[in-house]
Amino acid sequence: MRRRSAALLVWGGIVLAAVQPTAAEVSVRFESPKSTDYAIGTTPLVVTIDGDEPVERVEFYVDGRRVGTATEPPYAVIVDVGQAMKGHEFEAVAHTRSGDQARATVATDVVRVDEQMELSLQQLYVTATRGDTRVTDLHREDFRVRDQGSVQRIVTFEQGDVPLTAVLLLDCSESMHGGRLEEALAGAGVFLERMSELDEAAVVLFSDRLLRATEFSQDRRLLLASLAAVTPTGGTALNDHLFMGLQRLEPRQGRRVVVLFSDGKDVHSALPMAEVLAKTRTSPALLYWIYLTGDVADRGPNFYSSWRRSEDNGEEFLLLQRAIRESGGRIEVVTDPAQLDEAFADILAELREQYVLGYYPTNRRRDGKWHKVDVAVPGDSAKARTRAGYFDRRGR
Amino acid sequence: MASSALLWILVAAAQVTPAESRAEASRAAYLEVIEILASGDRAGALTALATFETEVLGDRPLPPKIADFWRTNMRVVGELLLVGDAEVLVPIIALHHNVYPLHRAEGRSGMARNASVIASELTDMYADRSEAPDSSPIASQLFTSLGGYLQESWRLTAARDIFDRAIQRNRKNVAALVGLGTTAEKAGSYYEALPAFNTAMRLRPEDGELQLRAALCLKRIGRLERAESRLRELVEQDPDPWILSVAFQEMAGIHLPRRDATRSLAILEEGLERIPGNQQLTTQRALLLDRAGRPDAAARLLESNPVSSSETETARDTYNRWPVEWMSSIREEVDAAVELKRPVLQAALLAAAEARGENVKEPEPGVEVEVEADAPEEDTFEVIVEPID
Numbered sequence: 001m002r003r004r005s006a007a008l009l010v011w012g013g014i015v016l017a018a019v020q021p022t023a024a025e026v027s028v029r030f031e032s033p034k035s036t037d038y039a040i041g042t043t044p045l046v047v048t049i050d051g052d053e054p055v056e057r058v059e060f061y062v063d064g065r066r067v068g069t070a071t072e073p074p075y076a077v078i079v080d081v082g083q084a085m086k087g088h089e090f091e092a093v094a095h096t097r098s099g100d101q102a103r104a105t106v107a108t109d110v111v112r113v114d115e116q117m118e119l120s121l122q123q124l125y126v127t128a129t130r131g132d133t134r135v136t137d138l139h140r141e142d143f144r145v146r147d148q149g150s151v152q153r154i155v156t157f158e159q160g161d162v163p164l165t166a167v168l169l170l171d172c173s174e175s176m177h178g179g180r181l182e183e184a185l186a187g188a189g190v191f192l193e194r195m196s197e198l199d200e201a202a203v204v205l206f207s208d209r210l211l212r213a214t215e216f217s218q219d220r221r222l223l224l225a226s227l228a229a230v231t232p233t234g235g236t237a238l239n240d241h242l243f244m245g246l247q248r249l250e251p252r253q254g255r256r257v258v259v260l261f262s263d264g265k266d267v268h269s270a271l272p273m274a275e276v277l278a279k280t281r282t283s284p285a286l287l288y289w290i291y292l293t294g295d296v297a298d299r300g301p302n303f304y305s306s307w308r309r310s311e312d313n314g315e316e317f318l319l320l321q322r323a324i325r326e327s328g329g330r331i332e333v334v335t336d337p338a339q340l341d342e343a344f345a346d347i348l349a350e351l352r353e354q355y356v357l358g359y360y361p362t363n364r365r366r367d368g369k370w371h372k373v374d375v376a377v378p379g380d381s382a383k384a385r386t387r388a389g390y391f392d393r394r395g396r
Numbered sequence: 397m398a399s400s401a402l403l404w405i406l407v408a409a410a411q412v413t414p415a416e417s418r419a420e421a422s423r424a425a426y427l428e429v430i431e432i433l434a435s436g437d438r439a440g441a442l443t444a445l446a447t448f449e450t451e452v453l454g455d456r457p458l459p460p461k462i463a464d465f466w467r468t469n470m471r472v473v474g475e476l477l478l479v480g481d482a483e484v485l486v487p488i489i490a491l492h493h494n495v496y497p498l499h500r501a502e503g504r505s506g507m508a509r510n511a512s513v514i515a516s517e518l519t520d521m522y523a524d525r526s527e528a529p530d531s532s533p534i535a536s537q538l539f540t541s542l543g544g545y546l547q548e549s550w551r552l553t554a555a556r557d558i559f560d561r562a563i564q565r566n567r568k569n570v571a572a573l574v575g576l577g578t579t580a581e582k583a584g585s586y587y588e589a590l591p592a593f594n595t596a597m598r599l600r601p602e603d604g605e606l607q608l609r610a611a612l613c614l615k616r617i618g619r620l621e622r623a624e625s626r627l628r629e630l631v632e633q634d635p636d637p638w639i640l641s642v643a644f645q646e647m648a649g650i651h652l653p654r655r656d657a658t659r660s661l662a663i664l665e666e667g668l669e670r671i672p673g674n675q676q677l678t679t680q681r682a683l684l685l686d687r688a689g690r691p692d693a694a695a696r697l698l699e700s701n702p703v704s705s706s707e708t709e710t711a712r713d714t715y716n717r718w719p720v721e722w723m724s725s726i727r728e729e730v731d732a733a734v735e736l737k738r739p740v741l742q743a744a745l746l747a748a749a750e751a752r753g754e755n756v757k758e759p760e761p762g763v764e765v766e767v768e769a770d771a772p773e774e775d776t777f778e779v780i781v782e783p784i785d
Contacts, residue, residue: 209709210675210701235713240679244698247682250691268712270645270676275652275683304552306716309584 026051028058028094028104032076039081039088039108041121042156042358046076047092047104054097061091068163068198078158078356080123080254086110120364121156122147125255125286125328126355126375126386135382136353143384144376147361156358163198164255164351165216166191167245171262173207173236180292180337184261185227187290187340191259191348192223202248203227206241207234208268216252238262238320239269243276246283255356256285257329259347261340263292266316267305273319280323281370282391286351287327289320290343294335328387357386364392422452422468430472433491434742438734441491446498449507456506469514479751480744482526486534486737489518490730493542500549508549515542516558523565534733536566541730543575544723555579556588570596571722577609578719586613604635605719608643620650637671638711645676645712657684673702675709 032046033039045060045068058075060068068077081088087110094102124145128135140157168188172181192201197218203226205212211233214226242260249256266273280287302314324331330350332343357375371392375384425448433441452465476484493515499508516539523535539562546555556579562572577592593610600606611626627647631640644667651660664681668674678701685694707714 208713209705210703211705212703213701234710235716237676237712240676243683244679244701247686247691247695247698250686250695267716270649270680270712271683272653279683279686304550304582304584306578306581307712311584 025053025100026055026094026096026102028092028102030090030092030104030106033090033106033108035106035108037108039090041082042078042080042123042356044076044078044156044158045090045092046074047094049073049075049094049102051102053100056095056097059093059095061093063089066198068161078156078162082253120360121358122152122361122373122390123156123284124357124359124373124375124386126357126384127328127330127350127353128355128377128382128384130382134350134353135377138355138377138380138382140357142377142380143355143357144378145357145359146374146376147359148363148371150363152359152362154357154359156356158356159354160352161196162255162354162356163196163200164257165249165252166195166199166201166257166259167249168192168201168203169241169245169258169260169262170203170205171207171236171238171260172205172211172230172232173234174232175236175263175265176232176292181230181232183337183340184290184292185230187342187344188259188261189224189227190341191344192220192227194345194348195220196352200252204241204245204248205230206237207232208237209234210241210244216248235268236262236266237269238264238266239271239273239276239316242287242320242323243271243279246276246279246285249283249285255351256283257288257351258285259288259290259344261290261292261344264289264317264320265303265313266320267303267307267313273316273323277319277323277326280327281389283327285327286387287324287329288347289324289329289331290340290347291331291333292335292337292340293333326388328385330385361392366392368393419464419468422448422465423471425452426469427472429491430476430488430741431745433487434738434745436738438491438494442494442498445491445495446502449495449499449510450504453507453510462510465510466514473518475748475751476741476744477525479747480740482522482531483528483737483740484744485518485522485526486538487734487741489515489522489538490541490734492518493538493545496542496545497548500545512542512546512551512554512558516561520561530733532565533569534730536562536569536572537726537729537733539565540569540572540575540726541723543572543579544718544726547575547579547718552579552583556583567595568599570599571726573599574606574719574722577613581609581613586616589613590617604630604633604639607633608635608639608715611643612646615646615650624650631670636707638707638714641667641671641674641676641708641711642715644671644674645680648677648680652680652683657688660684671708673704675701675704676712 027050029048029050030046031048032044047058049055049058055075057069057071059066060070060077060079062079062081067079070077075092075094087108089105089107091103091105096102126143128138136159140154143154145152145154168191170184170188176184188203195201200216200218201223202216203212203214203223204210205226212226212230214223217223238260242258245258245260249258302310304310305313308316321331332347334340334343361371369392370389372389373387375386377384429441429444429448432444449465453461473485473488492511496508496511496515499505499511519535519538519542522538523531539558543555543558543562546558556576559572559576559579562569563576566572573592573596577589577596580586580589580592590610590613593606593613597603597606597610607626607630611623611630614626615623624647627643631643631647634640635643644663648660648663648667651657651663661681661684664677664684667677668681671677678697682694682697685691685697
């Protein structure tokens with residue numbers, strides 16, 4: 001979750017709040033946001049439908065872009081509108097079973113600075129598990145969030161259909177020969193095919209250099225086409241391309257994810273992993289690493305290269321593991337390339353089943369220091385996994 | 397030391413008894429391999445040696461079996477040394493060291509190890525015994541070529557030892573210095589690699605790769621200012637594009653941990669002016685932008701990173717590979733030496749056959765030597781070899 005401490009002016013208010021009557025026998029009304037609200041960061045969109053005619057679905061739009069669909073009451077989705085202190089236009093379109101439409105719009109105002117007020121929602125993407133099984137029936141009150149040891153009030157809670165933006169980072173180096181790359185590409189294909197309508201992704205193929213990269217897109221055909229006709233080549237510059245993946249996610253909004261497929265042996269990067277770790281700590285992205293290992297030729301992380309000592313290569317490997325863990329993602333170890341499609345699919349399933357908890361930290365100092373965060377499910381055997389913390393950015 | 401051990405084996409080999417008939421059959425097979433070699437059919441000799449060794453030793457030979465094998469081989473070599481001079485060893489050494497990669501490729505690591513030991517011991521023996529003016533350079537080339545094989549199979553400690561022996565025989569052998577430097581570098585022994593590169597650089601001052609490797613060793617041992625000034629000198633010489641690419645990346649990298657963004661940025665911009673669009677330099681530049689609180693600008697920069705496979709993009713991979721050009725030229729020199737010394741081996745084979753009382757047909761130059769044994773019973777065959785002092 002990208003944080004921005006903002007001193008805000010509560011000024012102005014309604015620009016437009018309209019309930020547009022339509023020809024349909026139903027009407028739509030925004031419960032959230034209200035025109036008196038300022039929309040920054042995660043924003044719940046909730047509408048009420050009045051009328052007798054059955055509603056098939058309600059589509060939600062922010063600034064003209066469709067961001068979600070609800071098919072049953074409560075008609076609600078959660079979106080991240082970004083941290084920019086600007087106004088937004090929200091629209092809900094209800095489609096009735098008879099084919100009629102009803103719509104409502106609400107606009108929030110630009111936020112202006114006048115008086116000091118904290119507005120820095122921290123969002124945590126949380127995976128809960130009991131043993132090897134993910135737990136999907138927890139409620140807001142089941143979780144306890146601590147920030148620097150202080151228990152926080154969870155102000156937003158969501159699960160499931162939060163759209164995601166993913167970078168699929170696929171290692172196509174020579175070490176992926178012998179059918180390993182083909183299996184990985186097939187696995188990536190499964191991930192792309194199973195993405196939800198509102199999810200978007202970019203595909204990045206790399207070795208010791210960038211081999212291929214797509215724009216972010218929701219178009220599965222385009223993304224799948226990028227996986228065709230790839231052959232293993234060259235060495236591995238994992239750090240450089242992980243940094244690139246994180247950086248490309250930077251201007252995106254909402255839940256951001258990097259899914260890395262690699263044997264984890266960086267040989268050729270110009271950037272040390274320590275630099276990339278620093279980047280992962282300021283990035284909101286969740287990192288998942290599908291770690292293909294177990295080949296008979298696998299010499300482990302302490303391998304020789306002209307760039308680093310063997311033990312330094314081992315250290316890079318540990319830092320990569322640390323970056324993954326701290327982001328709230330996980331490492332999926334795969335020894336049989338035939339299981340790669342399962343690994344990709346399971347990561348997507350996990351993302352679908354995550355909880356999204358939001359809170360306003362009560363102990364912000366804006367001192368640039370690391371805030372340790374932990375999430376637990378007290379009184380339950382379930383374990384909660386989320387990012388290890390965040391940097392409390394310095395105030396202006 | 398190694399030569400003395402070998403001489404002991406040669407002396408011991410003289411004490412052959414009839415009970416050692418199996419060894420004698422083995423000796424005959426080895427002799428046949430050498431004859432093929434002397435005929436000029438090097439590929440045939442190589443295949444014959446690999447087959448012979450595999451049949452005698454198996455995939456995982458135990459030490460006693462290896463000792464017997466050595467004794468057999470050395471009986472043949474001893475015979476040739478009695479009738480010829482040390483130059484006969486050159487083609488034989490080359491043959492033994494060329495069988496090394498053949499065994500490795502087939503997964504016979506024990507056999508490969510055995511081949512490298514025989515080749516290196518015989519090389520020392522050759523250098524110690526030969527009176528030819530070119531013996532030291534030839535021995536050095538043979539060691540270097542063997543070192544290259546060991547390097548390629550990641551036997552780094554053994555390779556460093558062999559390259560070191562090559563340098564002892566010829567201190568101006570640049571390929572051996574490069575071999576020692578790159579092996580030590582790969583093993584993370586930068587204090588050992590640096591003098592090797594420095595010496596090679598003095599011998600080949602125009603070689604940009606040597607300058608680059610020496611500068612990077614300085615960087616890794618913490619002599620950052622010296623490293624940067626060497627890299628600066630290098631980029632001003634307009635070296636190969638891949639060298640230029642690595643030099644700029646590493647120069648900028650010197651300042652990244654120091655958080656001297658201005659200096660790093662200036663270097664990266666200069667580098668990108670010389671190598672427009674280079675991926676690694678662009679990535680480093682994006683890091684600096686991100687650190688400076690401009691993540692969106694960094695993202696835009698990386699979005700525009702062009703996909704290419706030019707040699708400046710694959711430069712880090714090139715640096716990480718063994719420098720094969722040096723090894724190719726050394727192997728050409730070894731091949732030339734083998735051809736030069738092959739007639740000596742042919743002559744020695746004839747003389748040895750005559751000494752054994754065999755009817756020998758005079759070979760045409762470059763034609764396979766035909767040897768007809770004077771038919772002693774295999775079980776009672778006995779070779780008398782004069783002790784060598």
